[in-house]
Amino acid sequence: MAPQRKLRGLVAATITPMTQDGEINLSVIGQYVDYLIKEQGVKSVFVNGTTGEGLSLSIQERKQLAEEWVDKGKDKLDNVIVHVGALSLPESKELAKHAAEIGADGIAVIAPCFFKQVNKDALISFLREVAFQAPGIPFYYYHIPQLTGIKICAEELLDGIKDQIPTFHGIKFSDRDLLDFGRCVKKNDKGQFMLLYGVDEQLLSALTLGATGAVGSTYNYLGKANNSMLEAFASGDLSLAKKYQFHTQEFLSFVTAQGFSVAHTKAVMTLISGIPMGPPRLPLSSVSEEFIAKVKAKWESMKHCPCS
Template sequence: MASPKRLQGLTAATITPMTPDGEINLSVIGQYVDYLVKEQGVKNVFVNGTTGEGLALSTQERKQLAEEWVTKGKNKLDHVIIHVGALSLPEAKELAKHAAAIGASGIAGIAPFFFKPTNKDTLVAFLREVASEAPGIPFYYYHIPPLTGVKIRVEELLDGIKEQIPTFQGVKFSDTDLLDFAQCVKNHKEQFVLLYGVDEHLLSALAMGASGAVGSTYNYLGKKNNLMLEAFAKQDLTLAQQYQFCTGEFLSFVFKLGFGVAQTKAVMTFTSGIPMGPPRLPLLSASVDFIEKAKAKMASLIL
């Protein structure tokens, strides 16, 4: 599935469908692909990341999901990026090697989050080891300090990284530090893909010069966000703001109810009609009250 196209626009951080008893449900991935492409206009996916509960899955389950997305996405999706971040370096390297072997468009890795790197050189050394297992496909750094606790600035990380990691292609920037993001754009946009990962701030990131975005809401609000991208490209800021406010209205509402990966699965289920099933412990399924209120709010969204 390796694609010559530069990754841009919206990328859906995929949700991992599960059966009622908590096993991964590969049978709906084909339906999921068609829904993203036809209903949301999203043709890039980020598999086994935070939204996909990647770190709650076994290595074998992650491989199976990666294979299914690559297979079902062939000739339909532009990019299938496999997240290979793991608790250990050997596991991350194994997943990277597998992703390359099955024809993924690229891989992404996060910083180690138990024994944490304390400086840029240590982090780059770790990422280089992971990327070396997939020398023929692009490598992306998944920057998410709220979950990893690693706050090494991306601006600093990008300086000279191509010499260390020849396949380095860009960053999934899942943080609200727009100063750091802006410096990345200013100094590195011509060389790297800079994808923003905080959905409710996307318009701000576009103004800074983001290449595109990776996020969970593009699973079910992809169409509205694509319209926002179009409005921004046409320099119609007023219309772009209206679309961003629409997304923000929904997220602001559900945040107050308690919103996370488990609730995202519920929203995707009632929006798409594809059963996403329960999350893995320690996450708990969304309550009936949440589902009813979120469903009503989604139905009320008007541009």
């Protein structure tokens, strides 16, 4: 296995740009990469996940997006992690093999979310089958039980998983259950796993427990403020770190009150970055002009953080 950069700090869960006709728009990925690095200070990405509408895309579309992110991120991004989870085991294995072949820095897999009566052993068997298709790169479990309906605790999965999946490197923990997350941290006493928290508005709480990084959609446009929070926390200035967390929470609370889905995320990113993200794919619907106007006014009123 080639040396890998540790997956720490902020990881942007990337949006899939689409044309008005609903086709994936690869032409803006290069601009997207440069924006994340220069404007947000984010140098790692998580492609084809929930924010990227991964399960609404065809296998071929997912491959094309992975290829474009790896190509445009070469020598610029620290990590391109490709989500390869699917309802079908053969499709997930195909995507994992493809990700390894194109030079992705790691793969991640969500629990299959149609047949939900899955126990720990069956889930690990599924994950192992996928991971074995990419034996030379890190493997991450994507834990998001509110969407999958799979209620197996992440802490329970950590027991013996490295013996079953030698390439296992950690968890993208997208759940508000800080008890489960804390138990994961306790089991990570030797620092053998990357514990990446995925609920952006609670990141500071997860950092105090021992999160090693974070994966989230809002780091696409709030990366700069969150990086400042990480710096304040690392320097021991908890008071300043809280100011940054409260600042991002204020914006997210406002947006969430209007309704917050992948469609809203695409609209917010388009507004803030200037990069056209296009509409979501059906059955998701585009947001209203009223939503965009309200968010624009809120953003203009607080885009310069008074935290420091």
